[in-house]
Amino acid sequence: MTTERSTEGRALDRVLEEAREVPAPDVDWARLESTLMQRVHAQQRARKSRAVLLMGGALALAAAVAIWFTRPAAPPAGPHAPEVVAQTAARDLSGPELSGTALEVGDRLLASGRELRVTHEGHSSYTLLAGSAARVVSLGERVVLSLERGATIDASVVPSARPETFVVEVANLRVAVHGTEFRVVWLGDQIAVDVREGVVAVGPRGELPSWRVTAGEGGMFAADGKTGQVSSRVTAEPPAAPPPSGLGVAPPKLPEAPSEQDVATLLDRAGVLVTGCFEEHVPVESGVRVSARTSLGLSIGADGRLGAAFDPPLAPAVEQCARRRVSALKGPVTKQGAEASRALLLGP
Amino acid sequence: MALDEELIARCKAGDTVAFRELFRLHRADVARLVQRMLGRPTDVDDVVQEVFLQVYRSVGDFQGKSRFSTWLYRVTVNVVLMHRRAARSRPTLVEQPEGMTPRDPDPLPDEQAARHARVQAFGRLLERISEKKRTVFVLHELQGLGAAEIADVVGAPVLTVRTRLFYARRELEAMLKEEPTLAALVPETAAPEDES
Known part of the structure; x- marks a missing residue:
């Protein structure tokens, strides 16, 4: 098939290329998962209730027949045991200091009477001022916090080559940083962002940032993220946009290596799988589950095949399960593949 | 898998x-x-x-x-x-297209803003083609699915999918000039021989 295109065709190809590069939607996965699982459990309960009703009807009939034939009557059956439904319990955490490794997605950080300082070693540290609360939306190479109304957070983020290593969500506003020191305050309908060092990108959630606030500047933004003011306003660079590509219209060439976003997604997915294996193969005994810390090494072959290695190694059953599941994932086909690693904390 | x-x-x-x-x-x-x-x-x-x-x-x-x-x-x-x-x-309130939202009264002619505007304009064009064509076009051009898999997704013969793709593309190319931000791309992407 020929790839010869008209000028309109080439223009369409170009805008398609740009549309493909639009970052994935910014979804609050913790909240979505929580709501979804509640609905799933409700459906499961409804199904079981229907089954219990049907079975109960059949049993009642059988019991009636039995009673009729075997007087005196047997005592009526007691109510069935209450159903235990697994819930993802979000924890409320407080205290003067916390380590980032102790956090889980969905945790609520509470600085009710005094400041709460959280440190993610080598990544970032932040302080929630007294009276503030925030929820942990994402952890790992990208830490995402969602501030609650009235909260104030002071953050210091270690500079990184990776984009958006630290994100604060406030109402519909998103403040994303690379490496900097800044403060975000939710003041009713307005959100104040003050930057001491570096640069932060600010904009509505789920969209490209609209402002850049640099060291020494401050900005006031509406909670819907649509309007705002900063002393020196410029359009911010996209947080995760790949470098500008050429205007070529030929079929896409094989990339040299997986994109950063691909690698991050694969690490996310592999992390989920490893966690699943750990939960399955490390049983809770007397209410206690051990935890393990390891480094997941992910090799992404040029053909997209994935391999996993763990340092230090995990228990054989966990490692076997994790390797098998990770190898079932598929990465993008590239010229040379890639390798990446991520620290994992498994268990509570 | x-x-x-x-x-x-x-x-x-x-x-x-x-x-x-x-x-x-x-x-x-x-x-x-x-x-x-x-x-x-x-x-x-x-x-x-x-x-x-x-x-x-x-x-x-x-x-x-x-x-x-x-x-x-x-x-x-x-x-x-x-x-x-x-x-x-x-019933909904009339909504201004997102790409037209005046977020910044004095936007800078920045390449990123231009890309954003183009993607928004492209979204508006997509809205104008039929549902069936839009679905196969998005699955093929943005999600990267092949015609056979799309046929399985939408429950239509492969030939029908190819036909929808062909016409979707043709319609979008024809509409391109109606969106000012996209119309500007046409001369930009013209090959040297087209310009002569």
Whole structure:
């Protein structure tokens, strides 16, 4: 098939290329998962209730027949045991200091009477001022916090080559940083962002940032993220946009290596799988589950095949399960593949 | 994919942990497709949730005749189309197209802003072609699915999919000049011989 295109065709190809590069939607996965699982459990309960009703009807009939034939009557059956439904319990955490490794997605950080300082070693540290609360939306190479109304957070983020290593969500506003020191305050309908060092990108959630606030500047933004003011306003660079590509219209060439976003997604997915294996193969005994810390090494072959290695190694059953599941994932086909690693904390 | 098969078998047996894992594995792909089909970031959360609830309800019907991802795309497409139809039937306030929202009264002629505007304009063009053509076009051009897999997703013959793709592209190319931000691209992308 020929790839010869008209000028309109080439223009369409170009805008398609740009549309493909639009970052994935910014979804609050913790909240979505929580709501979804509640609905799933409700459906499961409804199904079981229907089954219990049907079975109960059949049993009642059988019991009636039995009673009729075997007087005196047997005592009526007691109510069935209450159903235990697994819930993802979000924890409320407080205290003067916390380590980032102790956090889980969905945790609520509470600085009710005094400041709460959280440190993610080598990544970032932040302080929630007294009276503030925030929820942990994402952890790992990208830490995402969602501030609650009235909260104030002071953050210091270690500079990184990776984009958006630290994100604060406030109402519909998103403040994303690379490496900097800044403060975000939710003041009713307005959100104040003050930057001491570096640069932060600010904009509505789920969209490209609209402002850049640099060291020494401050900005006031509406909670819907649509309007705002900063002393020196410029359009911010996209947080995760790949470098500008050429205007070529030929079929896409094989990339040299997986994109950063691909690698991050694969690490996310592999992390989920490893966690699943750990939960399955490390049983809770007397209410206690051990935890393990390891480094997941992910090799992404040029053909997209994935391999996993763990340092230090995990228990054989966990490692076997994790390797098998990770190898079932598929990465993008590239010229040379890639390798990446991520620290994992498994268990509570 | 072996992993999907294992998780699906467990889901069918009522294992909600396996369902959660399946959700975590595929949610990003589903969200991306939902956003591309909706053409805007709003509502993505709600639709993704509906997709996975539908997956939970009907995973028992999944026979494994196609890949799970294909089946999942089919569920996603159906849920998005239902959502769009429901949204159309609801009275709404007139909404200014997102790309036209005057967020900054003095926007800088920055390349990033221009790209953003072009993508928004492209979304408006997509809205103007028929639902069937838009669906196959998004699946092919943005999601990267082949015609055979799209045929499986939309339940149409491969030839029909190819025809829809052809006409979708032709219509979009013809409409390109009606969007000022995209019209500007046409001379930019003209080959040297076109300019002579």
